[in-house]
Amino acid sequence: MAIEASFTVEHTDFPLHAVFEQLTDVTIELDRIVPTGEAVVPYFWISADDTEKLTTDLSADIGIDQVKVIDQLEKQMYIRIDWNLTHESILTAIVNTDITLVSGIGKEQQWTFEVRASEQQDLSDFQMYCQENEIPIELSELHAISALKSDREYDLTDGQRKALVLAYSSGYFDSPRDATQADLAAELGISRQAVSSRLQRGLRRLVASTLITPEESA
Numbered sequence: 001m002a003i004e005a006s007f008t009v010e011h012t013d014f015p016l017h018a019v020f021e022q023l024t025d026v027t028i029e030l031d032r033i034v035p036t037g038e039a040v041v042p043y044f045w046i047s048a049d050d051t052e053k054l055t056t057d058l059s060a061d062i063g064i065d066q067v068k069v070i071d072q073l074e075k076q077m078y079i080r081i082d083w084n085l086t087h088e089s090i091l092t093a094i095v096n097t098d099i100t101l102v103s104g105i106g107k108e109q110q111w112t113f114e115v116r117a118s119e120q121q122d123l124s125d126f127q128m129y130c131q132e133n134e135i136p137i138e139l140s141e142l143h144a145i146s147a148l149k150s151d152r153e154y155d156l157t158d159g160q161r162k163a164l165v166l167a168y169s170s171g172y173f174d175s176p177r178d179a180t181q182a183d184l185a186a187e188l189g190i191s192r193q194a195v196s197s198r199l200q201r202g203l204r205r206l207v208a209s210t211l212i213t214p215e216e217s218a
Helices: 017-022 090-095 120-132 158-170 181-188 192-210
Strands: 003-010 027-036 039-047 064-072 076-083 099-107 110-117 138-144
Touching: 003 120, 090 099, 090 110, 090 120, 099 120, 110 120, 158 181, 158 192, 181 192
Parallel strands: none
Antiparallel strands: 003 110, 003 138, 027 039, 027 099, 039 076, 064 076, 099 110
């Protein structure tokens, strides 16, 4: 059975830590990752109010061979990184084990990586690799991948689905929240009370469809 897991890494234990040291309220997000043989070439978005203040040569980091700025916007920077894979990090653990990197986000002094494994042993091998190479990771979430259901199977209305998807993508469920119900209401063109109702009813139906067993619902 396929498994997904999330791991956290302190920003000082991953290349690009200079970004957190120079910028305030910064978020670094993996855009995509392209495996080429034994190499990994990821693309990242750096988001902050003061990206123009980033003066450090990121390629000076021991874990990086080269950094190229592809695009620079007012509050965002799009970069491509060629890694030095002789330096052990969570990336070398991914390259040298049979797991797939799904996402990576650096925020608030730590990174969160989501990985996918075809079976439990692959995930165990990844954790063992990190332990043997003194790569400090902390497991924060673990779950099996179940078959994807349609909205009809979850018994969601179209309005509930739209509200839930917008809430998730806008950061409403994050802590701290990046969006309020008023923000969602403005985006959807409905009242805040309607947003609250759709979220509450939609979440109730999702829980009932995914977590509650027939015995528990009786």
